[in-house]
Amino acid sequence: MRLRDLKGKITPADVILLFLLLAISISGLIFIDNVMPQGTEVIIDVNGKQVYMLPLNTDKSVKVKGPLGDTLVEIRDGKVRITESPCPNKICIKQGWIKRGAIVCLPNRIVVRVNSTKDGNRKVDAITG
Incomplete structure (x- = not known):
């Protein structure tokens, strides 16, 4: 299956889901970086x-x-x-x-x-x- 074939099959819900997963991933990285204490x-x-x-x-x-x-x-x-x-x-x-x-x-x-x-x-x- 080529990328052109997928273009017609991607729905707005797929795009929303993709951005939601991306936002969760980025916020998780930020959260972990802030929660872990700096070494001394x-x-x-x-x-x-x-x-x-x-x-x-x-x-x-x-x-x-x-x-x-x-x-x-x-x-x-x-x-x-x-x-x-x-x-x-x-x-x-x-x-x-x-x-x-x-x-x-x-x-x-x-x-x-x-x-x-x-x-x-x-x-x-x-x-x-």
């Missing part, structure tokens, strides 16, 4: 043990020793990324800069998390236990 610190774990806790607002590069070798973590402009890693696929490097969430280098057993401490209190929620 970077926590780096190796083999499940915390080795660094650094403020996200300070520009710094840290070399982290993992089982495969050194991984370089860079913090700049309120974001963090992994710039060098000895892992084979470099998925952790390809993830790029993050302001929320985490970067995991599974082969080298390194987790870089962006944590939020609102009002200085560390809160436990239903997901983290």
Whole structure:
């Protein structure tokens, strides 16, 4: 079926439905961006043990020793990324800069998390236990 064949079959209800779904999708993205708290610190774990806790607002590069070798973590402009890693696929490097969430280098057993401490209190929620 070609696009010309569809032109006569699209009704005004289809167009309204399309715009409604588009509006819901965009509002969902805006909602999630506003609801998730901004990160304030970077926590780096190796083999499940915390080795660094650094403020996200300070520009710094840290070399982290993992089982495969050194991984370089860079913090700049309120974001963090992994710039060098000895892992084979470099998925952790390809993830790029993050302001929320985490970067995991599974082969080298390194987790870089962006944590939020609102009002200085560390809160436990239903997901983290």
